[in-house]
Amino acid sequence: MTLLEEIPREPYREGSSPVLETKRLALRAARLEDAKAVAALANDRRIAENTARIPYPYKVADAEKFIGGANKNGEAAFLVTLRDRTVIGACGIMFHYDDVPELGYWLGVPYWNKGYATEALHALIDYAFTDLSHETLQAGARVTNPASRRVLEKCGFQWTGVGLYRINAIKSSAPIDRFRLERSIWSALKTWGRVKRVM
Numbered sequence: 709m710t711l712l713e714e715i716p717r718e719p720y721r722e723g724s725s726p727v728l729e730t731k732r733l734a735l736r737a738a739r740l741e742d743a744k745a746v747a748a749l750a751n752d753r754r755i756a757e758n759t760a761r762i763p764y765p766y767k768v769a770d771a772e773k774f775i776g777g778a779n780k781n782g783e784a785a786f787l788v789t790l791r792d793r794t795v796i797g798a799c800g801i802m803f804h805y806d807d808v809p810e811l812g813y814w815l816g817v818p819y820w821n822k823g824y825a826t827e828a829l830h831a832l833i834d835y836a837f838t839d840l841s842h843e844t845l846q847a848g849a850r851v852t853n854p855a856s857r858r859v860l861e862k863c864g865f866q867w868t869g870v871g872l873y874r875i876n877a878i879k880s881s882a883p884i885d886r887f888r889l890e891r892s893i894w895s896a897l898k899t900w901g902r903v904k905r906v907m
């Protein structure tokens with residue numbers, strides 16, 4: 709999915725959470741029976757060391773805790789699945805250090821570099837600015853994580869500076885490139901996309 713495409717106006721819902729569909733993916737709320745699949749993918753140091761909250765090793769009990777605690781206090785968490793329903797990762801909107809909602813995302817290593825994270829985030833961002841009516845989104849990528857930085861840039865995020873984040877898996881803080889996406893920029897990119905498509 710690109711910025712040129714629209715998400716459906718009224719997405720299909722599972723319980724209180726919508727299912728966000730893109731060309732190749734579906735984003736849906738996690739269920740307890742997903743815990744094994746989530747743990748099998750997330751139990752990888754390359755994922756844990758690039759995210760703030762994911763522990764390493766990552767056990768089924770960690771996945772159950774994540775699923776049980778998801779979608780509370782204004783946060784929104786989605787599993788990312790292929791259209792054949794294979795679970796490939798997760799993404800969401802959380803409140804980390806302040807009241808500006810923050811995007812988090814990870815995919816299992818076999819699914820990297822196929823454009824899936826960018827496609828999932830486009831749907832998540834559209835949801836954040838439309839259904840959730842957020843005005844600003846923020847995100848961070850470790851300075852040693854060019855793939856994550858590239859995903860954010862492809863989604864229209866702008867670099868705002870460097871900060872320090874606590875990384876659970878390394879039990880320490882690490883430098884993070886900080887990014888923001890304002891509603892006005894998102895909207896302009898969507899409008900530009902529409903104009904371009906007509907031509």
Ligand SMILES: CC(C)(COP(=O)(O)OP(=O)(O)OC[C@H]1O[C@@H](n2cnc3c(N)ncnc32)[C@H](O)[C@@H]1OP(=O)(O)O)[C@@H](O)C(=O)NCCC(=O)NCCS
Pocket residue numbers: 754755756758759760811812813814815816819820821822823824825826827848849850853854855856858859
């Ligand atoms: C970051 C992550 C989600 C990216 O997922 P993905 O599906 O591979 O991302 P995409 O395929 O949509 O885009 C990746 C981009 O990074 C680029 N990239 C990948 N590795 C790179 C590297 N070492 N140097 C520079 N660019 C790189 C790819 O070429 C691609 O850009 P392009 O489309 O311009 O070619 C995945 O690597 C991941 O889960 N990492 C661990 C967890 C994490 O870092 N989460 C983000 C922080 S919250």
